[in-house]
Amino acid sequence: MSADDAKKTTTEESLLGLLSMGPMSGYQIKQRIGESIGNFWTESYGQIYPTLKRLEAQGLVASKDEETGGERGRPSRVYALTEPGRERLREWLGVPARSQVMRNETLLKLFFSDEIGPEAAMEHARAAKQMFEMSEQRYHAIEAGLTKQWPNHPALPYWLITVRYGLAQSRALAAWADDTLAELERIGPQRARGKHS
Amino acid sequence: MSADDAKKTTTEESLLGLLSMGPMSGYQIKQRIGESIGNFWTESYGQIYPTLKRLEAQGLVASKDEETGGERGRPSRVYALTEPGRERLREWLGVPARSQVMRNETLLKLFFSDEIGPEAAMEHARAAKQMFEMSEQRYHAIEAGLTKQWPNHPALPYWLITVRYGLAQSRALAAWADDTLAELERIGPQRARGKHS
DNA sequence: CTTCACATGTAAAGCGTTACATGATTTG
DNA sequence: CAAATCATGTAACGCTTTACATGTGAAG
Numbered sequence: 235m236s237a238d239d240a241k242k243t244t245t246e247e248s249l250l251g252l253l254s255m256g257p258m259s260g261y262q263i264k265q266r267i268g269e270s271i272g273n274f275w276t277e278s279y280g281q282i283y284p285t286l287k288r289l290e291a292q293g294l295v296a297s298k299d300e301e302t303g304g305e306r307g308r309p310s311r312v313y314a315l316t317e318p319g320r321e322r323l324r325e326w327l328g329v330p331a332r333s334q335v336m337r338n339e340t341l342l343k344l345f346f347s348d349e350i351g352p353e354a355a356m357e358h359a360r361a362a363k364q365m366f367e368m369s370e371q372r373y374h375a376i377e378a379g380l381t382k383q384w385p386n387h388p389a390l391p392y393w394l395i396t397v398r399y400g401l402a403q404s405r406a407l408a409a410w411a412d413d414t415l416a417e418l419e420r421i422g423p424q425r426a427r428g429k430h431s
Numbered sequence: 432m433s434a435d436d437a438k439k440t441t442t443e444e445s446l447l448g449l450l451s452m453g454p455m456s457g458y459q460i461k462q463r464i465g466e467s468i469g470n471f472w473t474e475s476y477g478q479i480y481p482t483l484k485r486l487e488a489q490g491l492v493a494s495k496d497e498e499t500g501g502e503r504g505r506p507s508r509v510y511a512l513t514e515p516g517r518e519r520l521r522e523w524l525g526v527p528a529r530s531q532v533m534r535n536e537t538l539l540k541l542f543f544s545d546e547i548g549p550e551a552a553m554e555h556a557r558a559a560k561q562m563f564e565m566s567e568q569r570y571h572a573i574e575a576g577l578t579k580q581w582p583n584h585p586a587l588p589y590w591l592i593t594v595r596y597g598l599a600q601s602r603a604l605a606a607w608a609d610d611t612l613a614e615l616e617r618i619g620p621q622r623a624r625g626k627h628s
Numbered sequence: 629c630t631t632c633a634c635a636t637g638t639a640a641a642g643c644g645t646t647a648c649a650t651g652a653t654t655t656g
Numbered sequence: 657c658a659a660a661t662c663a664t665g666t667a668a669c670g671c672t673t674t675a676c677a678t679g680t681g682a683a684g
Contacts, residue, residue, distance in 0.1 A: 307662030
């Protein structure tokens with residue numbers, strides 16, 4: 235009956251992954267995402283809390299009330315990976331990632347920019363350039379911070395691999411933005427098509 | 432009342448953009464996407480047809496029945512950009528693109544790969560490398576094809592800008608995959624953490 | 629007469645964010 | 657006691673894909 239388990243979501247697995255770093259509450263998971271996989275992954279509370287319940291119903295995580303929820307505030311429910319949960323995580327980690335066609339609004343605007351001409355297109359390129367340069371610096375800082383804070387953590391190499399992806403991408407695309415600016419400069423003198431006000 | 436028009440979707444604008452290249456039916460739009468912005472944008476029929484109706488209701492496009500729908504098959508409804516539609520497109524093109532945090536499943540798996548060890552992580556890196564190298568070749572072919580087919584089209588420079596984005600990205604990430612492979616090779620001898628079967 | 633290619637359209641389901649509602653504890 | 661922080665949870669909404677339903681004409 236359930237021969238094709240073509241799963242759609244990765245939220246469950248991402249939470250299992252986070253919990254493999256140690257027991258955490260839903261609130262802490264959300265915070266931890268920002269400090270770890272936040273550069274290439276997001277989850278909202280609206281996803282996290284229901285998913286944790288679902289995972290617990292499947293026996294993949296186990297929870298217990300924790301009164302010392304950070305020394306103040308409401309008591310938190312701390313979730314921990316169970317052995318079946320770890321098994322499931324490993325299983326998923328062993329399967330090739332699905333690729334997804336992404337939507338890139340900047341490229342969409344640039345593609346149609348003959349409609350507004352090179353000056354406006356250059357604004358997009360400049361914004362992109364600034365963003366990529368800032369990203370590059372940020373990734374550098376993350377790389378240094380991780381290396382300094384967890385010099386001996388066995389997972390550090392894997393974390394750095396993801397940081398260097400961001401670094402490589404930012405660098406390459408900052409250079410692309412430069413080239414784009416130069417190219418637009420070259421066609422700048424000409425007028426845009428169509429009627430303008 | 433409607434002081435904040437914080438729109439969420441870009442489907443309308445993407446269709447206006449496509450129609451700025453010439454009148455087209457919904458079916459043709461879907462095909463054209465694959466040949467133009469398909470590397471960084473997708474739209475499904477389920478979006479295209481209702482959106483075209485919505486655009487027509489707003490007077491941004493105008494349609495008419497076309498019996499010669501490619502010489503065979505059902506007659507098609509061909510949509511054309513109106514002047515207000517072109518105005519709206521230009522307006523949107525002039526506004527900076529919103530950035531979106533993307534989800535990257537490969538990086539998610541690599542981030543947590545200490546759980547399964549370097550060998551399995553290398554599989555992900557190899558798959559990524561192959562994908563980026565194929566992308567690079569594909570972008571090269573697109574660049575050559577566009578340049579040959581539309582050597583004098585005024586929008587060619589803009590189209591090439593988006594192709595070179597893909598090229599720069601693919602090249603940089605293929606190199607990252609190589610570095611990653613080398614790094615994982617280095618830590619290869621060590622054993623993965625935790626218990627394994 | 630079946631299949632293919634062309635072509636339009638809707639309904640349902642899945643995924644995800646945002647906004648809202650609630651509660652507890654500490655600090656000023 | 658007001659505000660801030662910590663914390664959980666749900667409901668509503670919006671976007672997008674997938675699956676389905678339908679129709680037409682040409683070619684084999």
